[in-house]
Amino acid sequence: MNFKETYDQKRTDVEHALEKLMLRPDGRLADHIKAMRYSLFAGGKRVRPVLCIAASQTIDPAIEPVMTVACAFECIHTYSLIHDDLPAMDNDDLRRGKPTNHKVFGEAEAILAGDGLLTYAFELLSDPHVSSRIFPENQLRLIRIIAQAAGSLGMVGGQAIDMDSEGKEISFDTLQYIHSRKTGALITASVQAGAICANASKDQFAALTCYGEKIGLAFQIVDDLLNVEGTTEQLGKSAGSDAELEKATYPAYFGVETSRSKAHEAISAAKDILDIFGGNAVFLRELADYILTRKK
Amino acid sequence: MNFKETYDQKRTDVEHALEKLMLRPDGRLADHIKAMRYSLFAGGKRVRPVLCIAASQTIDPAIEPVMTVACAFECIHTYSLIHDDLPAMDNDDLRRGKPTNHKVFGEAEAILAGDGLLTYAFELLSDPHVSSRIFPENQLRLIRIIAQAAGSLGMVGGQAIDMDSEGKEISFDTLQYIHSRKTGALITASVQAGAICANASKDQFAALTCYGEKIGLAFQIVDDLLNVEGTTEQLGKSAGSDAELEKATYPAYFGVETSRSKAHEAISAAKDILDIFGGNAVFLRELADYILTRKK
Numbered sequence: 001m002n003f004k005e006t007y008d009q010k011r012t013d014v015e016h017a018l019e020k021l022m023l024r025p026d027g028r029l030a031d032h033i034k035a036m037r038y039s040l041f042a043g044g045k046r047v048r049p050v051l052c053i054a055a056s057q058t059i060d061p062a063i064e065p066v067m068t069v070a071c072a073f074e075c076i077h078t079y080s081l082i083h084d085d086l087p088a089m090d091n092d093d094l095r096r097g098k099p100t101n102h103k104v105f106g107e108a109e110a111i112l113a114g115d116g117l118l119t120y121a122f123e124l125l126s127d128p129h130v131s132s133r134i135f136p137e138n139q140l141r142l143i144r145i146i147a148q149a150a151g152s153l154g155m156v157g158g159q160a161i162d163m164d165s166e167g168k169e170i171s172f173d174t175l176q177y178i179h180s181r182k183t184g185a186l187i188t189a190s191v192q193a194g195a196i197c198a199n200a201s202k203d204q205f206a207a208l209t210c211y212g213e214k215i216g217l218a219f220q221i222v223d224d225l226l227n228v229e230g231t232t233e234q235l236g237k238s239a240g241s242d243a244e245l246e247k248a249t250y251p252a253y254f255g256v257e258t259s260r261s262k263a264h265e266a267i268s269a270a271k272d273i274l275d276i277f278g279g280n281a282v283f284l285r286e287l288a289d290y291i292l293t294r295k296k
Numbered sequence: 297m298n299f300k301e302t303y304d305q306k307r308t309d310v311e312h313a314l315e316k317l318m319l320r321p322d323g324r325l326a327d328h329i330k331a332m333r334y335s336l337f338a339g340g341k342r343v344r345p346v347l348c349i350a351a352s353q354t355i356d357p358a359i360e361p362v363m364t365v366a367c368a369f370e371c372i373h374t375y376s377l378i379h380d381d382l383p384a385m386d387n388d389d390l391r392r393g394k395p396t397n398h399k400v401f402g403e404a405e406a407i408l409a410g411d412g413l414l415t416y417a418f419e420l421l422s423d424p425h426v427s428s429r430i431f432p433e434n435q436l437r438l439i440r441i442i443a444q445a446a447g448s449l450g451m452v453g454g455q456a457i458d459m460d461s462e463g464k465e466i467s468f469d470t471l472q473y474i475h476s477r478k479t480g481a482l483i484t485a486s487v488q489a490g491a492i493c494a495n496a497s498k499d500q501f502a503a504l505t506c507y508g509e510k511i512g513l514a515f516q517i518v519d520d521l522l523n524v525e526g527t528t529e530q531l532g533k534s535a536g537s538d539a540e541l542e543k544a545t546y547p548a549y550f551g552v553e554t555s556r557s558k559a560h561e562a563i564s565a566a567k568d569i570l571d572i573f574g575g576n577a578v579f580l581r582e583l584a585d586y587i588l589t590r591k592k
Contacts, residue, residue, distance in 0.1 A: 026449060028473060032456040033448070083411060088403030107384030111407065112456045115379060115414065119447035122418045126440035128433070136432035137424070143439065144422035151415035152329070153322060160328040160408045177324060 003286040017067035035113035048073035048190040055194025072121040079117035149189035158182030167246040184216030214270035221263040224249040299582040313363035331401040331409035344369035344486040351490025368417040375413035445485035454478030463542040480512030510566035517559040520545035
């Protein structure tokens with residue numbers, strides 16, 4: 001299989017696992033669950049779950065991936081999109097080519113859908129049957145890494161500083177701070193979680209962490225570039241919205257060309273780090289390239 | 297020490313532990329952390345952490361309570377208040393006699409303060425140094441119980457159905473559904489968590505679970521009664537707001553007298569269940585009475 005086929009296979013596996021995990025028994029909650037499902041199944045690329053699975057398979061190509069852990073990342077990522085799109089936050093009407101959650105279900109339901117997805121992630125992560133391979137100590141470690149990446153010193157904090165910085169002149173330090181936390185932290189954690197699910201050695205864990213940080217940075221720079229260069233139709237969300245909100249972005253700070261070369265550098269460094277895995281890292285290398293060249 | 301002194305001692309211990317846990321190192325996040333602290337230290341009664349500690353001590357009076365776990369409940373409870381008060385939800389301006397979080401910090405910051413507190417709870421709960429006494433398996437079990445109680449099939453779901461039910465005729469079933477999830481689930485979980493922290497036997501765990509369910513019900517009925525009978529000054533939040541929003545409440549369904557006797561019944565049943573703990577349950581019995589007679 002070529003890269004695209006392998007990616008699509010993993011993505012399909014994630015879709016099926018998510019479908020199964022979202023079968024919740026309570027009829028009264030139909031509307032609430034519908035709101036969660038609406039954003040969860042809105043055509044996401046499933047980058048974080050795929051990264052989690054791929055990181056495990058880079059350590060051990062024959063491993064059965066821990067889909068419950070992989071899917072927890074999609075729940076956290078989706079909650080963050082729902083809350084970020086709210087009128088009080090980025091006030092976005094479109095996401096992946098569809099009306100945002102609050103546009104369809106109202107603000108109250110959107111806030112609760114986000115809260116429900118975030119909390120569900122931790123229910124999934126603490127499932128005692130998640131995998132017979134993971135020791136409880138490691139499962140706890142995994143939960144802690146994810147909570148830290150998603151929380152105030154990670155993603156939530158990145159969004160808080162991003163909101164504070166709208167319309168302000170910010171330093172490069174602050175730009176890096178926002179990017180590494182708002183997007184980078186959860187991407188890195190997804191790779192780290194995959195490493196832990198495969199009982200990674202210290203060296204393997206360190207290498208994959210560094211890989212995650214580099215591709216996380218590139219991912220956000222590319223996001224910034226697409227927001228400048230893409231059309232609303234291509235992106236499925238409002239193009240040019242960053243400039244409109246005077247958001248802190250790489251292109252706003254460095255211009256388009258320098259931003260692009262910084263993304264290239266990060267991806268090149270990410271691939272170099274994978275050398276210790278030899279041929280087992282083919283997919284992660286290609287995934288790094290995909291992050292650089294993606295069109296949405 | 298009498299009940300009030302014992303309660304206040306435990307509450308003070310919780311305040312100190314929370315203060316220590318909220319010392320976060322990041323200067324950039326000053327505003328975000330200020331928003332979290334504002335609601336976390338707004339004079340809450342700390343019922344859930346005290347219940348968690350007291351449940352442990354009912355099993356083993358000499359036990360060192362696991363403050364990190366107890367404090368996680370206050371983080372989750374506080375997040376739920378911040379989000380419930382938002383304009384899109386209950387639109388409350390006052391909470392514990394002070395302006396609500398979004399009134400002081402704005403809606404975006406309030407949403408993020410809630411998200412940060414919820415996520416922080418799971419960071420605390422997965423702390424590997426939480427207690428040498430808790431086996432990792434039990435710590436995972438504890439996380440799962442709390443995530444389930446706080447999530448879509450628990451507190452978040454209760455709030456979702458409560459929002460849906462505003463202004464509608466609802467059945468007693470639905471009223472029970474809302475109460476047991478919106479308030480009852482997290483109160484029960486706090487007692488269960490305390491039981492797990494003390495390595496409870498199956499029987500002890502079952503008895504404390506049942507106790508938690510009964511006092512959780514009484515707690516919510518009393519809340520409903522206070523909303524009808526209390527003044528805004530007494531409550532520190534808007535009195536009569538339930539009726540204004542046509543909320544599903546016990547007094548709206550049964551009238552004040554029947555509601556009061558139902559709360560009495562629940563508390564009496566809760567105390568009976570504690571018989572298996574003999575003299576070790578004195579504090580939990582008195583706490584049940586306090587829940588019935590509290591004025592705010």
